[in-house]
Amino acid sequence: MRAPRTYLDxxxxExxxxxxxxxxxxxxLLPPGLRDHCWVGNIKEGVLILVTDSGTWAHQLRYMQREILKQMKAYHGISARSVKIRVRPVMQAFTPRPGKPLPPLNEEAREALSRAADSVGDPELRQTLRRFSTQG
Incomplete structure (x- = not known):
């Protein structure tokens, strides 16, 4: 098996x-609260694109544009003319909330699931339907 990085261009x-x-x-250059909320997205046609996850952080970054451009030129040899700031909210991972337990199946529902299991050709689906038909 090849290492994952061998699949990358x-x-x-780089x-x-x-x-x-x-x-x-x-x-x-950034104050501690802002550091984890800002990253360089790209440099394109003389524009340094900074990305942040909130409009509040974007506002603070706008005040620091000149210093950021100086830093990029001094340490990375990048002579960007301007900074563009984009806000991209970070997606939160979905965590389901515990809910009420489902009511038990009545006899009619169990029989319907059992009949459905008998009529299905897919063995995995058949097994799942049978398992559901025997539960509570």
């Missing part, structure tokens, strides 16, 4: 490393 991997290095560099 080397130029994309670009990702470069963006990560620039992100770390930008974060050294």
């Amino acid at each position: 080397p130029t994309m991997l 670009q990702a490393r470069r963006l990560e290095a620039m992100t770390q560099s930008v974060r050294t």
